[in-house]
Amino acid sequence: MSSSHLSSSILEKAGRMQENMLAYFRLFAGLSGVTVADEDVFWFVNAKAEPGNHILRTRIPSADVESRIDEITDQIGQYTDHMDWLVFPGCQPADLGKRLEARGMSGGPRGIWMIADLTSLPGRFSMPDRFRISRVLNVKMLDVWKHISAAGFGFDAQIYFDAYARRGFGSEAISLNYIGYQQEEPVTSSTLLMAGDIAGIWDVSTPASFRGQGYGSAITLSMMQEAQNRGYQHAWVWSSNMGKRVYEKVGFVAADFGIREYQWRKRETSRVPIHLHGGCE
Secondary structure (H helix, E strand, C coil), X not given: CCHHHCXXXXXXXXXXXXXXXXXXXXXXXXXXXXXXXXXXXXXEXXXXXXXXXXXXXXXXXXXXXXXXXXXXXXXXXXXXXXXXXXXXXXXXXXXXXXXXXXXXXXXXXXXXXXXXXXXXXXXXXXXXXXXXEEECCCHHHHHHHHHHHHHHHCCCCHHHHHHHHCCCCCCCCCEEEEEEEECCEEEEEEEEEEECCEEEEEEEECCHHHXXXXXXXXXXXXXXXXXXXXXXXXXXXXXXXXXXXXXXCCCCEECCCCCEEEEEECCCCCCCCCCCCCCCC
């Protein structure tokens, strides 16, 4: 979608979502195996699978874009053979998406981008019986959070533990972690990230045996209420198809923010120069 067809409100929200996402990935900078470049192009690579390899911001003059793409993919190729290049409406040059496609990178609006108005939260929401939510306040609780997150997502969550543990647990932190308990049993976990003048909903994880009971929606609503209490007007989430209904229950709405994701694979990239004129991706 051309950014010229997007409203100013949508463009503004997309920019805030991008800043929130950048803040999230900066939480992992400096950890073992993680490489981050934060210049005209922000890219993130981890030696292990999580939280993925991404380019999240691109601001390259049009005259330099072809050589700079070569340089970036060469640099990233020293660490991995795959990476997802996210193009937000504010990225430059405006035809970046078409240039990436011309190099053989398939692209599209992958994932479901959702936003919620925190000034009008659901008036009625039925919380599961005997369910409670606690904010993570120490390393011991974070270890519980890690195990619930790992069980829900199906991968090792140690890198998340390491990132959050070193940030501390004070109320002034931009990232707050939560655990949902059914009586005394932990059944869901999540992270609230407040950055970019928007609240980001991250890491919502419920193990398969506990799904379908409203835990994910309940812990998400709790984070939304916390963000509202702190003066935030909007929250956003990048949802999977499975998570979409969970977020819709508490007021999130899917929208096209003009964000596109392109998949770079080392063996597929071509270095044939291209010249494109007009159009925005």
